[in-house]
Amino acid sequence: MYRRTSACFAYLIPTSCSLLLILLAFAPSFARQQTTDTVGYESQRRKVNELLAQRSERFGQFDESLRRRTGIFGLKTKKDMQASIDILKQIVLMDNDIFYETKTLLDYKEFEKSQIAEQASEYDGRINGYIKTISKLQQQQEQLASQISALEKTNQLYEGLVILLGLTLLGGGAYVFIKRQKLTKT
Known part of the structure; x- marks a missing residue:
């Protein structure tokens, strides 16, 4: 009796667990994708920062050249x-490069945002599908549990009938045996 119940639940529990494992399997791929995107964004950001540092250096050179006076009487x-x-x-050409690379950086960030939004909606759809599947399996589990309890009640009834029949046959056999013993003695 107990074996049937545990066997049924033993079948359903791994099914629910496997769905949970599938859900958890997507987490590393999402994190890996996000890390790859972040690395690309960071390299683009470093490129912009390097251009800004070069511009600052050039501006320092420009400031120095404004102070330079190599002419007669200290004139330019x-x-x-x-x-x-x-x-x-x-500096102006460097500014153009900075604007271009900054625009690329912003476009990249917008692309990342849209990609993350698409992935989030895709994962939401998958999760909703998994939730529906899990709830369907839970309903099936409840149905099977009620079937098991109904079968157990029927089994108890049949066991009672078999015991009653066995006792009746045993009582009848004992009665016949005792009657025969009385007949053979007399």
């Missing part, structure tokens, strides 16, 4: 002014 020469203009051109 055409060469000094041209050097300042060239450095300023380099």
Whole structure:
């Protein structure tokens, strides 16, 4: 009696556990994807920071070139002014690169956000499917448990009938045996 109940539950429990394991199996892949995206974002951010550091260095060179006066009586020469203009051109080109790389960084971040939102909705759909499956299995488990209890009650009834029949046959056999013994003695 107990073996049947435990066998039924033993079948359903691993099924529910396997669904839970499937859910947990997606967590590492999501974390791995998020780590890969973060590494790409971080490398792009480092690139922008390097460009900003280079720009700051160039601006320092520009400031230094403005202070340079190699002409007669400490005046600026055409060469000094041209050097300042060239450095300023380099700063403007560097600014263009910074704007481009910053835009790429922002686009990358937006892409990450949309990708995470898509993954979240996909995982929500999967989780909802798993929840439905689990609730369906729980309902089946409850149905099987009620069937088991009904079968156990029927089994108890049949056992009672078999015992009653056995006692009746035993009593009848004893009665016949005793009657025969009385007949053979007389």
